[in-house]
Amino acid sequence: MKKVINFVLLAASMSAGISATASANSLDDLLKQVKNDRISEAKLDKKREAEFLSARADKQALLAKAKKELANQNARNARLTKEYAANEITLAQKEVELDNATGTLGEMFGVSRAAAANAYGTISTSIVSAEYPGRGEALNRIANSKKIPSLPDLEELWFALQTEMTQSGKISQFTTDITNLDGSKSTETVTRIGTFNLISKDGFLNFNDELGQVQPLAKQPAGYISGTASDFFSTTSGYAPLYVDPSRGAILALETRKKTLSEFYHEGKEVGYAITVLLILGCLIALERMIVLGAMGAKIRSQEKNLEQPNENNPLGRLLKVYHDNKAVDAETLELKLDEAILRETPKVDRGINLIKMFAAIAPLMGLLGTVIGMIMTFQTITLFGTGDPKIMAGNISLALVTTALGLICALPLILIHSIVAGRSKSLLQKLDEQSAGLIAAIAEKESK
Amino acid sequence: MLFLIELWESVRSFIATGGNVLYVVAFALLLMWVLMVERYWFLASVYPKMRDDIVNRWNAREDTTSWYAHRIRDTWISEATELLEQRLLTIKTLVAMCPLIGLLGTVTGMIGVFEVMAQQGTGNPRLMASGISMATIPTMAGMVAALSGVFFSSRLDAKVKLAKAKLVDSLPHH
Numbered sequence: 265m266k267k268v269i270n271f272v273l274l275a276a277s278m279s280a281g282i283s284a285t286a287s288a289n290s291l292d293d294l295l296k297q298v299k300n301d302r303i304s305e306a307k308l309d310k311k312r313e314a315e316f317l318s319a320r321a322d323k324q325a326l327l328a329k330a331k332k333e334l335a336n337q338n339a340r341n342a343r344l345t346k347e348y349a350a351n352e353i354t355l356a357q358k359e360v361e362l363d364n365a366t367g368t369l370g371e372m373f374g375v376s377r378a379a380a381a382n383a384y385g386t387i388s389t390s391i392v393s394a395e396y397p398g399r400g401e402a403l404n405r406i407a408n409s410k411k412i413p414s415l416p417d418l419e420e421l422w423f424a425l426q427t428e429m430t431q432s433g434k435i436s437q438f439t440t441d442i443t444n445l446d447g448s449k450s451t452e453t454v455t456r457i458g459t460f461n462l463i464s465k466d467g468f469l470n471f472n473d474e475l476g477q478v479q480p481l482a483k484q485p486a487g488y489i490s491g492t493a494s495d496f497f498s499t500t501s502g503y504a505p506l507y508v509d510p511s512r513g514a515i516l517a518l519e520t521r522k523k524t525l526s527e528f529y530h531e532g533k534e535v536g537y538a539i540t541v542l543l544i545l546g547c548l549i550a551l552e553r554m555i556v557l558g559a560m561g562a563k564i565r566s567q568e569k570n571l572e573q574p575n576e577n578n579p580l581g582r583l584l585k586v587y588h589d590n591k592a593v594d595a596e597t598l599e600l601k602l603d604e605a606i607l608r609e610t611p612k613v614d615r616g617i618n619l620i621k622m623f624a625a626i627a628p629l630m631g632l633l634g635t636v637i638g639m640i641m642t643f644q645t646i647t648l649f650g651t652g653d654p655k656i657m658a659g660n661i662s663l664a665l666v667t668t669a670l671g672l673i674c675a676l677p678l679i680l681i682h683s684i685v686a687g688r689s690k691s692l693l694q695k696l697d698e699q700s701a702g703l704i705a706a707i708a709e710k711e712s713k
Numbered sequence: 714m715l716f717l718i719e720l721w722e723s724v725r726s727f728i729a730t731g732g733n734v735l736y737v738v739a740f741a742l743l744l745m746w747v748l749m750v751e752r753y754w755f756l757a758s759v760y761p762k763m764r765d766d767i768v769n770r771w772n773a774r775e776d777t778t779s780w781y782a783h784r785i786r787d788t789w790i791s792e793a794t795e796l797l798e799q800r801l802l803t804i805k806t807l808v809a810m811c812p813l814i815g816l817l818g819t820v821t822g823m824i825g826v827f828e829v830m831a832q833q834g835t836g837n838p839r840l841m842a843s844g845i846s847m848a849t850i851p852t853m854a855g856m857v858a859a860l861s862g863v864f865f866s867s868r869l870d871a872k873v874k875l876a877k878a879k880l881v882d883s884l885p886h887h
Contacts, residue, residue, distance in 0.1 A: 521832055528824065595780040658831035665824045672817040676737075676810060683806035690802070694795055702788020705781035 373412050380421050381407035387424055389473040390459050391512070392431045395438050397476060399424045432459040442469070443477040454478065455497055460508045461516075463493040468509075468516055485519035532666045535634035539627055539667070543674040546623040549616045550681040557613070557688045564695060571707055579609040579696055580703075587704045599701065606696050613696070614689050617682065624678035631671020638664025730843075731850030732825075734818035738851060741814060742858040745807040748800050749862070752869050756876065760797065764880055767793060771884045778886050786884055793880055797873045804869070808862040815855020822848025 380403045387393060388400035402420040406413050413421075437455045442464070444450060454464045462469040462478060467490035470479050484490040489507045496506040509515045529536060563578035574584035586605045590598055642660040649656055728735045767789050776782050825844030833840055 523828060599780075654835045655831050658827045662824055662827040662831060665820050665827065669817060669820040669824065672813060672820065676813060676817065679806055679810055679813075680803075683803050687800070687802045691795055691799075694791055698791035699788040701784040702786075702791075705784035705788075709776075709781050709785075 376413055376418060376421060377407055377409075379425075380404075380413075383421065383425055383428070387428050389471075389512075390428060390432075391456055391462050391471040392428055392459060393473065393476070394440060394454075394462060394471045394478050395431070395436065395456060396427060399427065428459075431456075434458065440478050443472075443475075443479050445480060445482065457506065457508055460510060460512060461493075461506075463497050463506075465494055465497050467493045470513060470516070481516060481520050483520040483524075485516065485522070486524070489519070528666055529670070531663050532634060532670050533663070535630060535637065535667045536670050539630050539634075539670045539674045542623050542627050542630070543678065546620050546674075546678045547681070549623075550620055550678075550685055553616055553620075553685045553689070557685070557692060560613070561688070561692060564692070568703070571703060579612070579692075580700060582609065583696065583700045584704065584707075587707070598704075602701055602704070606700070609696055610693060613692050617686050617689055620678055620682040620685065624675050624682055627674035627678065628668075628671040631668040631674075634667020634671070635664040638667065727850070730846045731854065732818060732822060732847035734814065734821060734847075734851040735854055738811065738814050738818070738854045738858055741807050741811055742861070745804060745811075745858070745862050745866075748804050748807070749865055749869060752800065752804070752873075755796075756869075756872055760876060763793065763796070764876075764883070767880065768883050782886075790877075790881055790884070794877050797876055801866075801870065801873065804862070804866050808859055808866050811855045811859035811862065813855070815852040815858075818851020818855065819848045822846070822851070 384400055384403040384407055387403060393399060402417065403424055406417050406421055409417075435455065435457050437453060439451060439453050441449050442452050442454070452464055454462050454469060456462050462471060464480075466480060467484040468481050470481050471477075472479055485507075492504075492506045496504045523531075532539070560578060563575070564580045567575055567578050567580045567584070571584060574588055575581040576585065583602060583605050586601050587598065590601055593601070638660050642657055642664065645656050645660055651657065771777070771786065771789070774782065777786075822844050825847055826841050827844075829840045829844055835841075
């Protein structure tokens with residue numbers, strides 16, 4: 265420990281000796297140095313001051329320049345504002361001048377646009393467009409354009425209206441493409457009746473304005489109507505009657521939705537067919553009876569003229585034969601034998617006649633059956649779909665009524681035929697039953713004299 | 714002449730509102746009346762001569778009581794009856810058929826109404842009205858036709874029966 269303290273003391277004494285010798289020289293140097301420094305710093309300051317002064321002058325010049333620029337721009341602004349105001353006034357004046365100049369003409373263009381829009385509706389749907397296609401496009405352009413229409417456009421409008429007017433009074437024949445119901449196309453000659461109807465050799469045609477196609481009707485109207493169309497088409501001279509649709513297709517479209525008689529008939533379904541079978545059977549039986557009774561009546565009449573020689577081919581002849589075979593017997597026995605023979609003949613005469621009557625009675629009953637079946641179906645539909653849609657219900661009700669109608673249609677002729685056939689058979693039976701005995705009595709009387 | 718044209722026009726408009734069934738009614742009515750007029754004419758002008766002829770022949774006979782005479786008398790009565798009763802059955806049938814034809818018209822008219830309903834719905838009663846008039850007018854026409862025939866045909870029936878009874882009475886057994 266003593267050793268360390270000794271070392272530190274030694275070091276301290278050494279360093280104190282050196283610094284005492286240095287400070288004696290440097291104070292003068294320091295003075296000299298300060299003096300020198302003061303001179304150089306003053307020089308530097310001066311130089312810097314000069315620099316600042318020169319920069320200040322530059323900035324002053326810049327400021328002056330910017331101020332001058334501002335003044336220039338302000339002046340320009342004032343000038344332009346004035347100019348703008350003046351232009352506004354001129355513009356307003358010019359607009360008034362333009363209005364004055366177009367005046368009535370502007371109204372005319374509005375009218376022409378409205379006329380084109382109106383005419384487009386009529387002309388594009390008119391059947392005249394089937395003969396002169398493409399008239400609608402120009403009209404559509406005029407009607408929808410925002411610009412004032414040009415002179416050719418106006419002429420186009422005039423021409424389209426004039427064509428429609430002239431053609432609506434003409435019956436003309438031309439050739440065109442017809443798009444058939446199966447989609448195939450064929451070129452055919454068609455006749456146009458004014459703006460009302462298009463007809464071809466097959467009947468009425470329809471012009472579809474959306475597709476611009478001529479199409480046959482999905483279903484032609486009733487034969488007596490469509491017949492006049494094809495007759496008219498094939499007429500080459502003179503006058504021919506024709507059904508014209510004044511609603512330009514609307515009535516024909518309704519007609520296509522109407523059911524034809526055969527469609528009505530098939531609505532009767534099985535019951536309807538059964539009734540038809542009944543009618544046919546009844547008619548056949550009646551026909552057979554008419555022929556047989558007619559022939560029998562003719563033979564009996566010829567036998568009446570020749571009572572002496574009985575012919576076996578007719579009932580009266582067979583009765584006479586009974587008399588001729590039994591001339592010897594007394595009147596009572598002869599009457600019994602005749603009655604017997606008449607009883608044998610009767611079924612041959614009135615056979616089948618009650619069958620016709622029965623058919624006539626059954627037919628309306630079967631119609632009633634069809635009605636009941638139809639009503640059952642109607643109520644089934646109501647159960648499924650409710651009563652909301654009368655169209656669904658009406659379909660089945662019409663089925664019910666069709667069978668009733670068929671029953672009546674079947675019964676009426678059968679009743680009439682039955683009355684005729686029954687009348688004929690009754691007169692024949694009367695002849696055999698009541699008159700044959702008298703004829704025989706007359707012969708017997710003659711022979712006994 | 715103008716009156717006739719007007720009449721024809723009114724008939725045509727009646728048929729147009731009533732439908733084609735009216736033609737059937739008209740045919741039945743015409744047939745019925747033609748037959749009835751023929752019967753009245755027969756009873757009034759042909760039959761009396763025939764009856765007198767039969768009565769004279771009967772009175773001229775010597776034998777009117779034997780079996781043979783009875784049979785011959787029956788035959789003459791039967792022949793006369795046959796001529797008297799000719800077509801009466803058809804007339805009666807036609808009278809009975811007229812309301813049935815009217816009923817047929819009702820049914821076809823109702824079919825029309827329901828067809829309109831099936832196509833257009835129940836929204837437009839005017840469209841249905843044409844079907845209803847086609848249903849009601851033939852019914853009325855059928856009734857009127859039947860009524861016009863009922864009275865005269867039953868009168869005819871009675872007349873024929875009376876004529877027959879008188880004939881039988883005027884052929885006595887001497």
